[in-house]
Amino acid sequence: MKTKTGRYSGYIRPFSRLLDLIIIIFSTTYFSGIPIFHDFYAFFISCAWFIIAANLGFYEVYRYTKVIAILNCSLKQTVVFAICCFALAYFYPERYSLTSILLFVTVSIVLILGFKLFIYFLLRKFRILYGGNSRKVVLIGKDNSVNPLKCFFEENPDYGYRLIKVFDLDNQMMDSFRTVCTFILESNIDEIYCAMDDLSSKQVEDFIFFADNNFKTLKFIPDQKQLLSLNTVFEYYDYIPIISQRTISLDDSLHKVIKRIFDIVFSLLIIIVVLSWLMPILAIIIRLDSKGPLFFVQKRNGLNNAEFDCFKFRSMKINELADIEQVSKNDTRITRVGKFIRKTSIDELPQFFNVLWGDMSVVGPRPHMVSHTNMYAERIDKFMVRHVIKPGITGLAQTKGFRGEVETENDIINRVRYDIFYIEKWSLLLDFKIVFNTVYNTVKGDEKAY
Template structure:
């Protein structure tokens, strides 16, 4: 899992992508005749560039990425993109000017690469000269095990890692680990690096639980003889192998952008197509049956544990327990209209305004009341991991039957299990699948929809 980036870091990749598309389309119009033969060539070229980049990870450049890796990826990007342009030129014009296409793609890639490397080196200089765009880290392990990474952090300030403290585990290992937990919380450390060979399975589990429950990035330094699960993600700082224990797909900027665009479009369809006419009707029905506002607003925890106002159609009479106790079966607080809209999940539709505002996503872990979040965080292991992504109106756990009232700890444990799986295996197709299953279940009716 990755820590949140600096204040402006999140804008670098979107800016880079937008700039690249402008370069490609401008060069295409001036250096080729593709637009004359095919009016939609700019759209096709842009989509092709995006899909190729997404598949090759062209925009996945991190502070520890080596220049040779950037150049290697750029070469692959250029070759595949050139082949596509040659194919589209031949298909729509019946012929292909090989030199023209090569000149266009090579010129575009050269300019894009110059800008990409300029940003890369600028950030390196910025970190050294101004101390910005850095992440604070601590090391846990024996001196010999952590020495290579310690020297890397110390000798390479341009990578943007600030080594704050080393916890030597050669003596009094248990207390050193406990002391590190206190220090990490007090100093608001961003990332934890541990030597796997110096820890027992129990200690690894304890450190993992601590990181998950406190939203800290955790990475392990592997021993050469250790065999790793294929779920681990290898990263290299220079030539030092480092393991990311949890790979959250939605940490990637391009994936965030794709999901955000989908969320905006989908929420607009629901708001304009359904809520625009349904809201006035429900306003009349709800107010005729009971006094109070149409909307029920409740504080819930979202991305990075931040609180936000979650909107719902009011389905209960006004009561003092609404923010403390979940609705249970045959709950006397639920009105007749409320029973109907809860049964069909209509009461959740105003949350599409939350999606449009950016507090929620269409699909993601369901947010809980603040009081329940605090309770589950203390009682259920890894519960806090859910807050590494935006909460959703529906989620994988809900499609598996774990929705509504939490009757036993098993219900919430299974929710956490499916939520973590979703975070680590996200794709836009998985979102669409979850939405379709949710719609099907809504029409079919669900046992816990009350």
């Protein structure tokens, strides 16, 4: 259950909508060259804006919403809104200039997005400096279940969550339940976060009943297995609720086309601008440093677990363990040139040919050698979900520090967790962000690049 909390929080969205309406009317008058009441143009365009916004969730911005999500939604809003504006200009070319409509759309979007981000960051700063626009929260569960969220609340005051207390409930102890409920009411707590794995079914029911009857927001923290498997979506067959396990953004045909265009353009750019002159130079240097070919070709698992030939610049001496043993720190198989090209990730550049041929994408889950795929598929829950889309040269998991050698099982579990998040939440802006972070980490130096 969600409730409205905070003295002025309920006015933020209405104010934002009113501000956007003023901007659209102002831009219509001064930048489109159309009088404000002429053919009710401003009225129809304003209605179009808010209808589009309602369908795309343009105003559904919460304190935990990421900037990239705001930008992604704004991009969709811009495209659809521009189509509506140009459609009107198309039907009335004698009245509406395409240039003036383009100016109107550009100015409107820039002003609306500018004020939207200004309010977003102003609220974050306001929460830090004055403690306003905040939510008082409690955590319920064992330390290992609630500690990650506890650290998040404590390290990110700009989100406005004030952690008041952490309760460690013993199963089936109703006295503890009553103590928690009394504290929540007396301390005027806004939100309750419960670790599902630490509560019995009866306790979950009791907390839901308590929250519903006392106007409190109740949220649950899943454990690692639930986090990977319960990204559920409710659908309705007539009035019958059906749960889908997950949604995959790239199942959408339009998204596939957009991602493929991005892959082709980006890979051609790298091949023409970088590899066209770098390959001949590396061919000489690698051959002088050690015997063997320029490229190292290895079978890896891609889309739908199909095997493909993955290309890399050869960074190791020819050895029989190349397809079995993962490279480790200070590996004696790595050549002198290999140390440099691995540290700078230059060895991965030939994979842009894989992208151009359609075996890989620029961004996606990193492909593993076949022997490791078979091993992790048996040991790691949801590992094979990574293969529902094309593998990538870089990925979200790699930008979060889970690249290269798998030193502990926790490394591969987190890699799978980030890969599944990417699969379900893909957007073009997320791809841009991952590419930027990859370049930044490479220039800065990644300790796991060896």
